[in-house]
Amino acid sequence: MKHRAIAILEELIGIQSVNPHYGEGAAGEMALSRHLERLCREAGLVVSRQQVFEERDNLIVRLPAPRPGPLLMFEAHMDTVSLGAMPDPLTPIHREGRLYGRGACDTKGSLAAMLAAMETLALQPDTLGCDVMLCATVDEEHAYRGPLKLLELGLPIAAAVVGEPTNLRIVAAHKGCARFAVHVRGKAAHSSVPHEGVNAIVHMSRVIRYLEETVAPELADIRDPLCGPATLSIGTISGGRQINIVPDRCSIEVDRRIVAGEHPGEALAELEARLLAWSRTQGIDLSVEPLLLDWALGTPEDDPLVSAAKRAAGGLGLPEGSRGETYGSNASKYQGIGGIPSIVYGPGSIAQAHAVDEWVPVAEVEAATAFYVALARSFGR
Ligand SMILES: [Zn+2]
Structure with a gap:
């Protein structure tokens, strides 16, 4: 039956x-x-x-x-x-x-x-x-x-x-997650005089290096015995309007996976504060936009x-x-x-x-x- x-x-x-x-x-x-x-x-x-x-x-x-x-x-x-x-x-x-x-x-x-x-x-x-x-x-x-x-x-x-x-x-x-976007602002200029603009894509490339080479490796220390370490992955990038304009905008979307003991909102707030502090020392104009928080x-x-x-x-x-x-x-x-x-x-x-x-x-x-x-x-x- x-x-x-x-x-x-x-x-x-x-x-x-x-x-x-x-x-x-x-x-x-x-x-x-x-x-x-x-x-x-x-x-x-x-x-x-x-x-x-x-x-x-x-x-x-x-x-x-x-x-x-x-x-x-x-x-x-x-x-x-x-x-x-x-x-x-x-x-x-x-x-x-x-x-x-x-x-x-x-x-x-x-x-x-x-x-x-x-x-x-x-x-x-x-x-x-x-x-x-x-x-x-x-x-x-x-x-x-x-x-x-x-x-x-x-x-x-x-x-x-x-x-x-x-x-x-x-x-x-x-695991849970704290997903967010990073927006970098630059200054548009004609590509024949790039020094008159601020290239948001080039600035974003430095943000990506900072996330990958400085922030991500430290996450390995935040570990859950059953789930493994906290991680970070950059999933999307967009920027620029056309080839002959220095881009004034570039954005990425980042998926930060959290483990038990971390709070998604606090993990995001901490990362945002860190990115903002670092960007000021670099002369990069950026903002962080929360996308999805999950416990x-x-x-x-x-x-x-x-x-x-x-x-x-x-x-x-x-x-x-x-x-x-x-x-x-x-x-x-x-x-x-x-x-x-x-x-x-x-x-x-x-x-x-x-x-x-x-x-x-x-x-x-x-x-x-x-x-x-x-x-x-x-x-x-
Ligand atoms: Zn299901």
Whole structure:
């Protein structure tokens, strides 16, 4: 017989939920959330909605324990990236133990496993060690407004498990980022008399050397044992208007990855102050523009959530060690902003997320379901 989580996952793949940020034809999360709501009500679960944008709600599903206990949240986002060039993205296709479809891996596989776990737990609530909540959120693939809005409710969440592809590894740490642009101003002049201008591109080349040769090497000292060092990468450059004009503008965009223990806003402010101080000594006119700040995740190894996750995994013969990742997730928002100990756990590999041939191993979805059930029974005891 087909595993319940696989049956749910096939239905979820069939409902397009591309993040509206990806433009025309993107359906958003509403149809998917209505389907989830129907399944939850059929299972006797208590469902409520929280509007984040018009026609885009977080879905909040609750299952109280018979005796009062701490509140454990399972969370997974409902949106996907665009359908892209994937053949039959909305048709669940089974091949060699894999289930293909847009969102199969990122992150409908986790969502289906969490919902199947909630259904199982709802049948035997007396086995619960804690109150359990499943939150299906919107807008992870763009600006993570869903989790931020959820935090505004101020729910007494004791711990959070975020469903993203980790190949069934307990991820207790991942990097965050402080992205920013650097704008250098020069003075335009005709290229036949370049000495009458100030070349913004040439000045920017010195900024780049400073970042690469002085700032970046020092970041190697800021290390997380699970995730490795903080890093810096210059991703874009633009400047100049035409060949016969000395450029008066040049800009770069920089992705500074932060590790647990660093605050994204403080990391950016520190780097900005440093760049401004250095540029004054160099006679370079520059400004820094913040682009995106995202928290790093760093839940301690001895946190009750990590311990309960290890117990649950060990009891099922699944990997018990915790691991760090370089990619981000909603978990760092719950921990960084909400102060909620969080881990990331789910079926599939990040390598298949967003890919043209997105798939998830069927066996991992089934195992993840068992893990979520076991964790809800183990946490709070
Ligand atoms: Zn995801």
